[in-house]
Amino acid sequence: MKIHEYQAKQLLGRYGVPVPxxxxxxxxxxxxxxxxxxxxxxxxxxxxxxxxxxxxxxxxxxxxxxxxxxxxxxxxxxxxxxxxxxxxxxxxACNIEQEYYLGITLDRAAQKNLLMVSAAGGVDIEEVAASTPEKIARVLIDPAVGLCDFQIRQAVFGAGLDPRALSGAGKFIQALYKAYIDLDCSLAEINPLVLTAEGTLIAADGKITFDENALFRHPELAQYAEGSEEDEIEAEAHRRGLQYVRLGGEIGIIGNGAGLVMGTLDEVKDAGGTPANFLDIGGGAKAEVVANALEVVLLDPNVKGVLFNIFGGITRGDEVARGITEGSKRLDIKVPIVVRLTGTNAEEGRAILAATSLVPAETMQEAAAKIVSLARG
Amino acid sequence: MSVLIDKSSRVVVQGITGREGGFHTRQMLAYGTQVVAGVTPGKSGQTVDGVPVFDTVADAVRSTGATISVIFVPPKFAPDACLEAADAGVDLAVCITEGIPINDMVSVVNYIRKTKTRLLGANCPGLITPEECKVGIMPGNIVMKGPVGVVARSGTLTYEIVSRLTREGIGQTTCVGIGGDPVPGQRFIDVLPLFEADPDTKVVVMIGEIGGTDEEDAAEYISTMTKPVIGFISGRTAPPGKRMGHAGAIVSGGKGTAQAKVEALSAVGVPVPVSSREIPELVRERLG
The missing domain is CATH 3.30.1490.20 (ATP-grasp fold, A domain)
Structure with a gap:
């Protein structure tokens, strides 16, 4: 979850990070x-x-x-x-003398959090990382001992910051790290970190991303979630507890399990279609969740067809079939729907669907080909 | 032969009296897994489907000789459950729980790497050695015994691919789901050496997805392996900056693209088919 700059600055200010x-x-x-x-x-x-x-x-x-x-x-x-x-x-406004970069984020390959400091601040740090990686000083943080002062010195000296920045940097960076850990961030970034003409450090910008898995520990952050979504349908899907990502194409896609849904998007694309969305109903979904999913996907006016790809494990085929039929009764559906059901209780599910106008498919490749051709009309 | 688990494995279920824990304990027992103990604090003395419940993992291990733990506890308590399993000295702890905060797993994974315990997951489907033992939530009816080792980041896509192999008569030694979290206990590079060392595994299928660089790191290791590996990458068409369900499945800062993964794998001679339906044929060619 992302928050606005002013919200990030309010939060960081509380942890003692100097902000304007x-x-x-x-x-x-x-x-x-x-x-x-x-x-x-x-x-x-x-x-x-x-x-x-x-x-x-x-x-x-x-x-x-x-x-x-x-x-x-x-x-x-x-x-x-x-x-x-x-x-x-x-x-x-601050009297800018130097603009630096300061960031803490997860280094997935190292499986540790990483402190990054660079004298080349104010610009796109990803570009700096790609073209001149040596300009970014990096230190990995051992979760058992936390960020050590000597590591901050390594980073600050390594990045070649103005010597006047050194005195304030320790306290500044420790405050940022404390905020990062306490608030369960996956990114805390100050860009630019400004060295003022007076020789002090101040956060001219601030960017924080929270780990959504940790929001249960931070009920106070719920206020920031409101309005943080960029897309109305995504916002609606999240209100209904669905994992939905809007992708802008014409084929609505619903499946169980993130990997399977991603694989289905790929198959639809290969069949010549464009995915309208990613929607994972998760494991063990009941009929109501499935009906809800169908409703959310059809909120997108660009959708010209819907593909269900369900591999039953904990998720039961008959539950899914009931959800699809309930959902399609509740809504006035004008687009074709292809359903591929396999695994647990798939037989029962297919029997329920046999009485409807929904189009069955055996494999995910066949399902993708069918929906793409039906959507073309 | 197999990797990590076989018919002699003795399993303790953490969170056995919960809904998920109870359900999957029955499924594991039905598959023939030796579930010898369960743990729920405050419920020692009870039994679940004949399996004795203990207050702590240490008690369960002492009383039953369990060497594998499987964790079905809510995200809030799961990091502690992983550490408790390691403290009790199990060989393998399998954490099924989805939704554990990332920084909690940073601490847990870094700590457990210094112990004798191997952590699989979190947010993983577990693993299965056909006809011998299943630990976790993979469906038992889609696998069969054979020469292919499977290691995968996603759950249902793995079921899809494994069931296709089985339908075409290609069995598996062990299927290992490492899970979709950004900081997993086991990565591809941790599991591939096990298949390399397992005499019965002749070919390995590695099912990856966008996000992170685990597939690229694996490619480096694969170049030193004697056994052929078939790759697959899910999420080729996913846009950057969007988290595709799994917390780990996101292309960000130009890192974790499917293209980079396919290139890294192709460079070391690993075929990466566009469609998963091509996998059985590629495996068959290499089985000879």
Whole structure:
């Protein structure tokens, strides 16, 4: 789960990570009031879940409250990569002398968390990692002992930061690591980390991604989940507890198990179709879940056909068949549906489906070919 | 022969009195697995389908000589359950639980690697040695005894591929599901050497998916193996930045693409068919 920059800064601030003073505005007038209160030059930043906000014109400096109101007026309502800006962060601008990169994330290959520091901050760090990996100092964190101060020194010296940054870096990075662990993050990134003309370090931007598996430990983070989805159908699916990803094509795909559903997407693509979505009903799904899944997939107006691919293990074929028939009774379905059922109670399931207009298929390849040709009409 | 489990394996089920634990205990018993003990704190003295329940894994191991543990406890308690299994000194702990926080598994996996216990999972379907023993939730009716070792990240896709092999008369030594989490106890590089060392395994089928670099790391090891390996990568058409169900199945920061995996495997002579239906034929060619 991703959160907005202003939310990340609020959380990081609580852990002692230095962040600029600022507040969120939803109208130009509010932006003006915040700028007046801060009483200095401010930066007005659009709050949307995409990168490249600066390049898109979604981040502007303002020297006076008048100017803050004017730029907020321009940024609010602006479209950035398909997302409408509804909020801006108005915060004190810092006197930037150097821009660094600081990040903590999981290194899957090493199976440990990784601290990354680079003097080449402010830009796309993935590009730095790809073209000049030597510019990023990395240290792996042993979960048993945590991040050690000597490791921070290794990273800071290794990255070649200005010596003036050293004194503040230890406390700054320990605070970020504490936030990363306490809040169960999978990414905590400060880019740019600014060394000011006064010689202090401050987080000019902040990005946090939470591990969704750990949300049970953080009921207070639930407030951030609202509105964090980029897509309405995805939001609806998640409200219904379904693993759904919208993919933009024409064939709706429902299956049990992430690997099998991914494999089905691949087969549909190979058969010449375009997948509209990924939807995993999980293990042991009951009829109601299946009916719900069908309903969510059909919310997408681009869907011209639906493919069910179920390999029964804990999931029972008869339950799935009942769910499909219930769902198709409840909805006015105008698109073809191909069902491939195998494994536990598949016979019973196929018997239930025999009385319907649903199209059966033996294998996933046959199912993919059938739905692609039916959807073409 | 087989890897990790066989008919002599003695299994303890952690969370045996739960709904999932109870259901799959019956399934394992029906398959012929020697389930010798269960653990649920506070319920010692009870039995589940004739299997005695203990308060701690240490008690269960001491009383029954169990050497394999399978874990069916909720995500909140599963990391502790893994550590308890390692503390009791089992050879293999199989964690079925899905949804454990990643940082918990970072701690658990790094700790258990320093012990004598091997951890499989979490978020995995377990493993099965046909006609001998099944530990976890893989359906027993889709496998048959034979010369192919199977190791896979996904569950149902593995059932799909294994049942196809079985239908075409190609049996398996052991099928091992390593699971779809980003920090798994066993990776491909941990399991492949077991098949390499197993005299009955003649060919290995490795079923991977997008996300991480485990398949690329495996390719390096495969180049040193004497046995042929067939690869498969699920999620070729998945877009970057989208998590495809499994917490581990995501292409991010240009890493974990299907293309990179297929290239790494092809470079060491591993065929990676586009469709899973081609796998049995590729295996048959190599069995000779």
């Amino acid at each position: 003073e600022g507040e969120v505005a939803v109208t130009p007038q509010e932006a003006r009031a915040i700028a007046e209160k801060l009483g200095r030059r401010v930066v007005v930043k659009s709050q949307v879940h995409v990168g490249g906000r600066g390049k898109a014109g979604g981040i502007k400096l303002a020297s006076t409250p008048d100017e803050a109101e004017a730029v907020a007026g321009k940024i609010l309502g602006m479209d950035i990569k398909g997302l409408t800006v509804e909020k801006v962060l108005v915060e004190a």
